Amino acid sequence: MNMQLEQQEHNNSYLSGYTLYIISRHLFCSEVLKNSIESKTGARCICVRKFEDIPDTERAEPQSSLVLWDCLGTSLDEFMNDFVSSIEKIAGTHYVALFNIRPGLGIEDNCVSQGLRGIFYEDDSLNLFLKGIHTVYKGELWFSREVMTKYILEEKNEEIISMKVRKILTPREIEIISLLAVGCKNEEIADKLCVSPHTIKTHLYNIYKKINVTNRLQATLWAAKNL
Numbered sequence: 001m002n003m004q005l006e007q008q009e010h011n012n013s014y015l016s017g018y019t020l021y022i023i024s025r026h027l028f029c030s031e032v033l034k035n036s037i038e039s040k041t042g043a044r045c046i047c048v049r050k051f052e053d054i055p056d057t058e059r060a061e062p063q064s065s066l067v068l069w070d071c072l073g074t075s076l077d078e079f080m081n082d083f084v085s086s087i088e089k090i091a092g093t094h095y096v097a098l099f100n101i102r103p104g105l106g107i108e109d110n111c112v113s114q115g116l117r118g119i120f121y122e123d124d125s126l127n128l129f130l131k132g133i134h135t136v137y138k139g140e141l142w143f144s145r146e147v148m149t150k151y152i153l154e155e156k157n158e159e160i161i162s163m164k165v166r167k168i169l170t171p172r173e174i175e176i177i178s179l180l181a182v183g184c185k186n187e188e189i190a191d192k193l194c195v196s197p198h199t200i201k202t203h204l205y206n207i208y209k210k211i212n213v214t215n216r217l218q219a220t221l222w223a224a225k226n227l
Contacts, residue, residue, distance in 0.1 A: 013042030020045045024070035051090050065094045072100035095136055108147045118142030148182040165226050168210050176203050181223035
């Protein structure tokens with residue numbers, strides 16, 4: 001499916017065969033969004049009020065279905081009550097992304113570790129929104145660099161890193177591949193860790209060998225899956 005996405009990326013049917021569920025209490029707005037997505041991507045969009053409204057027969061194959069959860073007008077406490085009670089069930093069968101997030105609400109701090117695939121803000125353009133959906137369907141994450149850096153470097157402590165990863169990589173290598181995964185260049189990583197770019201290049205060479213990849217993209221995908 002990923003190859004199909006790449007081949008169709010420049011036409012209006014690059015998500016043909018994929019399904020999006022828009023969970024929203026604001027049916028008029030969700031219908032407008034549905035029409036825009038369908039016309040510009042070829043995906044099938046279905047608007048529902050809650051996850052339970054998705055038929056059981058449709059709850060399968062997460063690689064071809066995405067739930068877009070509308071957070072418009074939702075307080076942090078209200079959202080977290082719904083999110084905690086539903087996310088495990090939803091994320092087990094679908095990719096999940098939130099949209100209409102108000103910056104500064106704090107939702108990102110509570111949701112990145114729960115299996116969420118992306119966040120879209122209330123002032124994001126339609127083109128950016130569609131680009132993010134495409135990115136999620138390719139198996140990648142759609143979060144800002146600031147959100148991922150905070151999550152990986154401040155909140156994701158040593159106990160959360162799997163034993164498998166800690167057996168493969170040293171603590172310093174985990175720091176480096178974590179920064180790589182949020183889009184930092186070698187020079188930026190070197191500055192953050194107070195070492196030379198040459199040292200970072202050497203570390204990356206060793207990391208690639210240990211995790212059996214050959215480039216930055218593959219290393220980033222490995223980090224998204226394993227960290």
